[in-house]
Amino acid sequence: MTNRRVHHPPPPLVVEVEAPYACFTRPEFKTERMSYSVMTPSAAKGVLEAIFWKPEFGYQVTRIEVLKPIRWASIRRNEVSSMLTLAWVREAMVDTTVRLDAEADRDQRNMVCLRDVAYRIHAQVRLRPHATDPEAKYRDQFRRRVERGACYSQPFMGVREFSASFRPKTGCEPIDRDEKLGVMLHSIVYSPDGESYRWFHAELQQGVLEIPREGIELPGADTRTGGRR
């Protein structure tokens, strides 16, 4: 017996996002940041969750269409080299004289990012086991929020400082471009042991990035797919 929903999935949720800047950092060039030339599915998932999020379901991004020509920009900024730790916060709570001297912790970093980007994200809703309501409810809620322009937090393009605006689907055509993007982050799996990563071979065809349902992972406990546990 065949499952009709497998062969005839409901039409995807579609939202278009646009931003003046974007940086979808390549994992190998994350210090002197260099962006992928196309939005990654994990960034697209972040955009969707900024618009509408419920613990009862997750998004599976199925396709990303590039709507504007790929343009690059370079930015060099002053940042700091250490990150906030729980131990530091505890120390600061006890000793009120503790301060972070950003000038003493300075790290100048370059970013090769994208300019004037616009994408059309296609995604499916995947209900979690504890969900009781039908999928259609969440799909409709998402569509209503997109039409209203409502979001829980401002969506962003890869890094939080690059805010994005979103809108319902328009008639824009994807750009005419083919490109092999290499191994791209598919998703991050969070487990009690830590996080691990899934990858896929990304390829832009006629301005469209098709995303497989599952990323690559290695079986077995002695191996890892990226993150050190």
Added chain:
Amino acid sequence: MLIRQLAAHAGDRRDLPPPYYRNRNVRWAIDLDGDGRPRGGRLVDLSTVEAKSGVLLDTPYVQRSGTGSLPFLLTDTLQYVLAMPKDDSDKQMADARRRAEDFAELVYRWAKDEPLAEPVVRFLRRGTFSEVEIPVQAKPSDVVAIRTDQGWVHALPSSVQVWGQIVRERKSAAGGLGICLSCGEGGPLLATIPEPVKPGGIPVAGGRGRDAQLVSINKTAQGRGGITQLANTPICDTCGGQAMSVLNALLADRQHHYRGSDSVLVWWLRRPAPFSLLGAVRDAQSQDVRGIIEQVHLPPARRADWLHDNDFYAVTLSANQSRVVIRDWIDVPLIELCQHLNTWFADHEMADLWEDGPQRVPLWRMAAALGRHGKQGYVRDTAPRSAERDLMAAALHGTPLPTNLLARLIQRVRADNRVDLPRAALLRLLLVRADPAMKEILLEHLNLDTRDPAYLCGRVFAVLEDIQRTALDNINTTIGDKFFGAAMARPLPVLTMLRKNATGHLRRLRGSRKAAGIALDKRLDEIFQKFAAELPATLDLAGQGRFVLGYHQQRSADREAARAAAAARKTAAPESA
């Protein structure tokens, strides 16, 4: 993608050193006899008058970070090999001894299965290395290699194999097996990239660079979740080692890199091609350019084999302290690159004052033309630092140039009062790439049909200057010297005034050089008749650019016509004689 393509190129290069070896200057040698005694009891100086730093050899090398003792196998600094301290303090002497012991341990490990290692082991076990005479000019950081009757011991196959194992042990992630981000295959993963980019490989503004890492995650804010090293950036040892080896080889190969003031462009092909692609852009050598243009115009079936299924890769690198910054990455089919280069030449070809026909201009001359023009040509380092990089990127990508370059060029033309071939070519390139409709107006030679007011104003100015030059024999300052800048921005008042003044010059020509006077007057009238409306009162930046091109191309056409007339007279003279 970059790391993957670099590693894939390793198979095509014959000049790569063995894995985790680097081509370095070796200043000193220890010559051991069969019994492991240094010949002459002293170090052999390998430096010559030509090579003061010693001879270049492929020697074991990986990046050493921190202050720990991490010796290289068989070839290292005097501090490691002969325990030469940095100073006379007890601390440094003890440190040097410790390093020498670690160095010897590494050699013993290699010597277990290598019969040719016997002299080296005897030399180290005997402990007489401290009696080797060290010349006064030697420094603890000088590299010293060991030579026996069989040659350099670090070049033996067993040395390469053992050193590879040692590096993998040092640099591999603990128990790390996983999918490599670069090649997508499973394998042992690295904790850090073993080899950095060599110092001097990447130009650094205002100084000499140092070792720079292509993939560097050594601060908590740089890695995901505060984890440093390559924990969340899985790269296998094959990709990491080969990619850096190839990158260093390309940076050392003059045919494969192009150095700017603060960046370097490195390029390579998936399969070799018979001529220099980048040389065509950089130097505009006619044989290279012709080869590319011919291939682009051929039907696909008749194109050369090296164009089929071939790809072009280029990366532009800068350095931020000890980290490499990737500024640009190009990965295009070779035919697409050839098409971009063809467009590059088609967009900037320009008539010249001194040569007949359209000329192609080397990229470096166009970049230099953005600088100040002094008495002996363009003054070095006065062009914007990013100019060469921007021009090269536009050539390879086939994209428009940054608009700030147009403002800069117009400002320099006005300030220097100078338009020449590189400036005119760059101006045409800037205008045509910014607005493709300009291709109809701005041709490589004088456009006699266009009615663009800015272009016509430039032509008028060139004719007015010609009238003045022809009328006055001994002229100190031409109207070009005095009014060119003003006429570029405000053609209506300036050209009206100059047209009135030209009446006097034309009257003078009627007396002295009547035919020339009539010809010039007629040319001026022809241009004025093309104006559909009144002359523009002011011109914007692009308009000023078209004015300059009209001026340059009118002058070039006049000079070419004069040269042709002189040549015709020259050929006619002997016939009539």
